[in-house]
Amino acid sequence: MSETRRVYMDYSATTPVKKEVLDQMIPYFTENFGNPSSLYTIGLEAKAAVEKARAQVAHLIGAEPSEVYFDGGGSESDNWVLESVADQLKNKGKHIITSQIEHHAILHTCDYLEKHGFEVTYLPVDKEGFVSPDDLEKAIRPDTILVSIMFVNNEIGTVEPIKELAAVAHKHGILFHTDSVQALGNVPIDVRDLDVDFMSFSSHKIYGPKGEGGMFMKHGDRITSFIHGGAQENGKRAGTENLAGIVGFGAAAELAEKNLEKHRKHCSELRDYLMDRILKEIPDCVANGPTDHSKRHPGNANITFKRIEGESILLLLDSMGIAVSTGSACSSKSLDPSHVLTAIGVDPETIHGSIRFTVGDFTTKEDIDYVVDCMKKVAERLRGITML
Incomplete structure (x- = not known):
């Protein structure tokens, strides 16, 4: 019996660690294992590796390297910024503005802050998921x-007009x-061109290791510590640095910059x-x-298949060796309809039939042909038995 072909089509959920990245990480698990806070040679070598990754x-x-802070991932960075800014500026005001289609790391943090006396405005988006700078302007208050x-956006791939939105805020x-x-x-x-104050990012989305992320904080913007200790x-x-993870993140960042257009x-x-x-x-x-x-994540395709349940599609494709998503990986265990698709006005009766495909560096044209051929069979089979 032949082995089922395996095709990964969920690169927005996570990516494999590239060999070039892993090769640079391995020594920092073994011989170069020093604590970057130690003052002897092996510690200083570890510190140098952290600073090299920061520069990458x-x-x-x-x-600037001094504007990059390493932490445990994008969700931690999101929590860090929102909670710290809220704490530091609470005497100035308690109003925060975000959008209806944010990742749950933002939405759930906003919910937490609302329970602690803050007010949050959730901006609507148009049918393609774009936030309007005019809507942002209208939502701004003295506080x-x-x-x-x-x-x-992690589900539909919309690239927001960040430069314009940041300009409205800064005005x-x-x-x-x-x-x-x-x-x-x-x-x-380019954070200088975008003129943002804070930016969250993660290693495992760019072919680096999981459990490592970071935050950009512009010079002059100082927020409170998120983890206290060292x-x-x-x-x-605070906390001893994830040395191998940081090295891997740096290596992945350098590769990403070199290969961006390709x-x-x-x-x-x-x-x-x-x-x-x-x-x-x-x-x-x-x-x-x-x-x-051109205004969409280069690998993202989010498609609604009418009269079919997305989870049924996912499970049948999985039996054929194909990995896809019914939404963001962080909410894939929820039976609630996608908040992103709801916000852009997808028909509630068909919203559960939406699948996110994301391709990456290791995807081939042959993979795409296999996925589409399997998807045709799945759609025909499910529509033949559906009671929707």
């Missing part, structure tokens, strides 16, 4: 202290944060091929997200 990540986003809008003297977990390594980023990360985030071209061409085949060859399908693919 900083270079990818156009920042607004922070605006947080994600750079690239009113308000700090601006962007969750850039899906943007890093997928779209060009003096690591310039006294802002990566974008490869992914967008395969994504377009996937969408074109599905929409032409499978009846009753609708693409969600931006129609202008």
Whole structure:
């Protein structure tokens, strides 16, 4: 019996660690294992490795190394910014603005802050998922202290007008944060041009290790410590550094910068091929997200298959060796309809039939053909038995 072919189509959930990255990490698990806070040679060598990685990540986003702080991942960075800014500026105001389609790391933190006396405005989006700078302008109040809008949506791939949104916030003297977990390594980023105050990002979305992430904090913007203890990360985030993880993040960032245009071209061409085949060859399908693919994550394709349940699609595709998502991985165990698709106005009766496909560096045209051929069989089978 032949082994089932395996095709990974969920690169927005996570990515494999590239061999070049792993090769640089391995020595820091074994012979170069020193604590970066130690003052003897092996500790100083570890400290140098951390600072090299900091410079690599900083270079990818156009920042100074001293503006990059390492932590446990994008969710921690989101929590850190929102909670710390809220705590530091609570005497100035208790109003925060975000959008209806943010990652749950933002939405749940906002919910936490609302339970502690803060008010949050959730900006609507249009049918393609874009936040309007005019809507942001109208939502700003005298007591607004922070605006947080994600750079690239994790479900439908919308690339938000971050530069314009940040300009609106700054016109009113308000700090601006962007969750850039899906943007890093997928779209060009220059924090100076964007003029953002804070940015969150994660290693495992750019072919680096899980459990490592970071935050950009512009010079002059100082927020409180999130984890208390030692003096690591310039006294802002205590705890012995995840040395091998940080080295891996740095290596992945350097690769991402070097390969950015090649990566974008490869992914967008395969994504377009996937969408074109599905929409032409499978009846009753609708693409969600931006129609202008230059304003979309290069690997993202979110498609609603009418009269089918998404989880049934996922399970049947999985039996054929294909990994896809019914939404963001962080909420995949929830039976609630996607808050992102709800916000852009997808019909509630069909919202559960939406699948997110995301391609990456290891995806091939043959993979796409296999996925589409299997998807055609799945759609035909499920529609033949559906009671919807």
